[in-house]
Amino acid sequence: MKAARSPLVPAGPARPGLRERKKTKTREAIREATFALIGERGYDAVTIERIAERAEVSPSTVLRYFPAKEDIVLTDAYDRPLLSALAERPADEPWPASVRHALHRAVGLALAEQPETTLLRARLLLEVPAVRSRMLESLSATGRVLARDLAARTGLDPDGLEVRVRATSLLCGLLEAATYWAEHGRADDLPGLVDRTLDILGHGLPEPSPTRPADHAP
Numbered sequence: 001m002k003a004a005r006s007p008l009v010p011a012g013p014a015r016p017g018l019r020e021r022k023k024t025k026t027r028e029a030i031r032e033a034t035f036a037l038i039g040e041r042g043y044d045a046v047t048i049e050r051i052a053e054r055a056e057v058s059p060s061t062v063l064r065y066f067p068a069k070e071d072i073v074l075t076d077a078y079d080r081p082l083l084s085a086l087a088e089r090p091a092d093e094p095w096p097a098s099v100r101h102a103l104h105r106a107v108g109l110a111l112a113e114q115p116e117t118t119l120l121r122a123r124l125l126l127e128v129p130a131v132r133s134r135m136l137e138s139l140s141a142t143g144r145v146l147a148r149d150l151a152a153r154t155g156l157d158p159d160g161l162e163v164r165v166r167a168t169s170l171l172c173g174l175l176e177a178a179t180y181w182a183e184h185g186r187a188d189d190l191p192g193l194v195d196r197t198l199d200i201l202g203h204g205l206p207e208p209s210p211t212r213p214a215d216h217a218p
Contacts, residue, residue, distance in 0.1 A: 027065050027075075029055040034072045035117050043128050070134035073124055081106035086149060095153050096202055099170065103194050111190065119186055125175070126182040135175060143168040173197040 016024065033054035037046040048069065052059040066072045085102035110118045124131045144158075146167035151158035177193040 023065075026055075026057060026061065030057065030062055030065055031072055031075070034069070035120060038073075038124070039116075039120060043124060043131075068134065070131050073121060073131055074135055074138060081109055083145060083149075086146075091153065095150055096198070098153070100195070100198055103174070103198070104191055107191050107194055122178050122182040122186065126179055132179075139168065139171045139175070143171055146170065169201060173201050 030051060034046065034051050037050055037054055041050075046069070048059050048062050051069075051072070052062045055062070062072075066075065082102055085105040086098055089098035089101060125135060126132075143164065144167075147158045147163045150156070150163050150167055151160075154163075156163050174194065174197060177190075177197045181188055181190050181193055
């Protein structure tokens with residue numbers, strides 16, 4: 001099977017230059033400082049000034065990379081790992097199968113490489129209205145990118161209602177899965193919740209369990 005030609009990321013990217021590597025290092029320093037401070041002080045007590053001090057950059061630098069504090073928490077949380085993994089799937093693979101593989105890889109990497117950050121982000125989505133609101137705002141942009149990939153694989157119109165609904169419903173479902181995971185103390189298996197989400201989107205609600213009639217008193 002040949003590799004997918006996806007619009008999500010360019011094929012065969014060259015190694016980033018020194019300037020790009022410095023920008024990536026700065027972004028990561030800001031994100032690491034933010035999560036460390038949130039863990040120490042709580043979300044509301046963390047300001048852009050404190051983040052800048054911890055990351056050893058200026059407040060203007062923080063805002064140049066991230067327009068709002070919520071963006072620091074959410075950037076690269078879902079978009080980049082998912083889109084990169086999806087772009088690597090074979091071009092002739094059915095889109096639902098590609099999405100499932102890509103999500104398992106993205107979630108697996110997040111839990112393996114940044115378990116504490118993943119847990120903290122899930123808690124913030126649950127507890128901080130501003131973070132959840134910002135996530136909902138960002139879904140439209142991510143949905144458009146997913147719609148382009150879905151359209152490229154299926155030949156459908158990327159701006160058609162069917163494609164837009166399919167892409168957006170996927171993202172909203174994943175957001176609810178993450179929220180459910182946080183609500184239940186992260187006791188559930190997150191990849192398993194992703195599978196359940198995809199099954200619901202693909203096949204609808206499961207049949208209700210039969211209920212036993214209430215016993216009648218003599």
